[in-house]
Amino acid sequence: MSGYDPKEIEAKWQRLWAEEKTWEVANPGQPGFDGGKPKSYVLEMLPYPSGEPHVGHLKCYAVGDAIAHFHRRHGFEVIHPMGYDAFGLPAENNAIKTGEPPREATERSIASFRKQFREWGISIDWSRELGTHTPEYYRWTQWIFLRLFEKGLAYRDEAPVQWCPKDATVLANEQVVDGRCERCGTPVEQRRLEQWFFKITDYAERLLADFDLLESWPEHVVTMQRNWIGRSEGAEVTFRCAELDLDFPVFTTRPDTLFGASFFVLAPEHPELERLIAGTPAEREVREYVNQVARESVEDRGDEERPKTGVPLGRSVVNPVNGERIPMFVADYVLMEYGTGAIMAVPAHDARDYEFARAFDLPVKRVIEGVDPDVARDDEGLPYPGDGPMTGSGEFDGKHNREAYGEIVAWLAGDGRGEAAVNYRLRDWLVSRQRYWGAPIPVVYCDACGDAGAPAIVPVPDDQLPVELPEIEDYAPQGRSPLAAAEDWVATECPRCGAAARRETDTMDTFVDSSWYFIRYLDAHNEAAPWDRDTADHWLPVDQYIGGVEHAILHLMYARFFTKALADLDLLSVEEPFANLFTQGMITRDGAKMSKSKGNTVSPAEYVERYGADTARTYVCFMGPPERGGDWSDEGVEGVNRFLSRLWRLCEEVEPLPAGDLDQAAGGSARELLAKAHWAIDKVSRDFERGFQFNTAVAATMELVNEAYRVKDDLYTDPAGVAAVRFAAATAASLIFPFAPHLGAEVWERLRGGRVWEDRWPVADPELLSSDTVTLVVQVNGKLRDRIEAAADAPEAELLALARESEKVRRHLDGKQVVKEVVVPGKLVNLVVR
């Protein structure tokens, strides 16, 4: 015997799959397209190629590949592509440090990923491979940008952004760690700059409503997105500053507390602040305060524990419900980015307003009766955020606030003082980056086309795409995009008037690239369009999407937004990109997240080298439920390797033996082994269907192999018995194939001949799933007292009689009276005694 040699087996099958292009599928209309099969689009989130693949990649692709194989063997035409999310910061930061062009480091990493995916035996359709950093791809990213621009869904606006004063650069949000610059540790400041946005807020309502269109998404992911979108119902009410003839709309979820508004607060970034204070005694103090707030880190400002600060403006507004003049303040607890950047403060019924009122000695006026002891801070039981009868609210007094809510809104709306409103926490997606390694934004600025000093934004015509990323020398940002230094590239002609114009030097957020890659796979080499409509309609939506839960909000929501926008542009027929989502949990080591600095990383390549890809893949599926995390254990890997070796040895042992007719293997341990095999088929199938419970699926296959070991020596004496062992081993190979495809294919070929992936997924024989006798559990007062073999179809009376006959049971019935008998046929008898 030669022993289990994964290197040899794995190389053999990988070669065959590559040569025969086993996993490639054709599009409708292409030769080889199989229109007779239903389609299944199985997709794992594409990797970000930086360095080498890590163990999280292994788990993601092992899980996804198992699903792809399972679908194929259920008769689906499975499309299972792969690509690389190749633009992004790490490659660029590496370039700044080492001078190596981002493209080179990225290509090197991609080569490593590609090689390892092949060595893992993942069943990828390589004909559809793509990299988001190639002009062939980002040309279409730019094309989509232009379509969004035409629709008004991409726009340019001034916005506060994160700025590092030491590096003199704008930072991406991901580069701000605890309010400091990721690279130099300097506290980050906010600045207002012109930026590009996508109008995702237009889709807030549909992004919420269309959760109903999804088949199966983890509940917590839906909840996280729901919270992120943060829909609130309330009213927009206008407060007027008569002295300056200025209207200040506010959003409130509590219009029922309007009569209790005793002051009014603007965010420090509020655009009207300057007009309110110009030339007033408050001017200087307000300016100082605003500047001080601007220097605060975002984290400090968000600290709820901090005492409330602010400055009076010396101005007032009129409360539209009662005509009261209430003083205006500026305070940092009001955020410009939520609502209108201004609030009416109702200290009696809002904890934050209450604290501010205390700090500034402002009146607190109760308008709802009630006390919440958990929140109340004073003798009167204020603040009180709950519900109750109204008071001090004019004609609404005595009514319950919930009841009066709608009436107040209607009353305000009647004469234009306010209206019902919905507000979202979601903000528009800021997509421009002052960065080199991304897709250039395809517009130019033309002074000649513009007017009054403001240049016109002129989109680059489709036939001039892609706007290629130029080669540059210095990648370090200098407060503007590094692309600005490529002067020859920046200087261009206006496509509209031909005059001298300048290119946009910002690039797009990499989340833009990954918001549509799953469509490009479907028609990856189309040079005339991002995709062919019919082809995309055939394959979409993705039937099963697999990835890390860390993308629960951003990537998944952006891709949903893109899909809806593209559907509105009449480029797609689906409203939702991912019908089913599976989020895999994170693998830790020694209970901690893996990181290079902790030195607790696991290199998949090392384990594949030592134990083979089948062992590594099966182990990550076996270590626990895949949606949960798990701690990596070298001993656990060895355990899985032992199991695969046992299957291999079983195969080698039984292969040369002359086997008889399986139908003759009717009695004794042969039948028991066959029954175990069918039990395993049933169990693994159900574990797949019930949310990919791969740990128990692998365990069931282990049980089958263990059972075969227990009985094999007895069965070898008889050809029918040998046939039963062969069947058990081949079934184990078939069931383990989605996890350990090389070994599964090899054992199957040796014992059954042919290719296991072309064989339909086995179906358990109901005849062998049931047996003539069952183990009857006998309880007395719910406690197990005996187990008795009984005929499976025995009537209740017989089971009761059997139970009462048992010596062990009688001992517990002694001197007692049976007051109740519970019989579950085929399972259990419970005798209740007193």
Next chain:
RNA sequence: GCCGGAGUGGCGGAAUGGCAUACGCAAUUGAUUCAAAAUCAAUCGCCCCUAGCGGGCAUGUGGGUUCGACUCCCACCUCCGGCACCA
């Protein structure tokens, strides 16, 4: 604070309201071997005793529903994840 998820042997984890601890790891023992590794076989929750085909206790804590609860309900504790001055 709000919203999710989870608490089961020495460890990772199994259990449509019906045999708690499948499967794996670790540990112990035996076979094989000159020996070891590998392999094969077996034992393996805790406690008690009269040592058996024995009894009791165990699924975070306390209640409840039920003939019967890891599973369902109520209250609480702990841990993990997300959001967080969102008006």
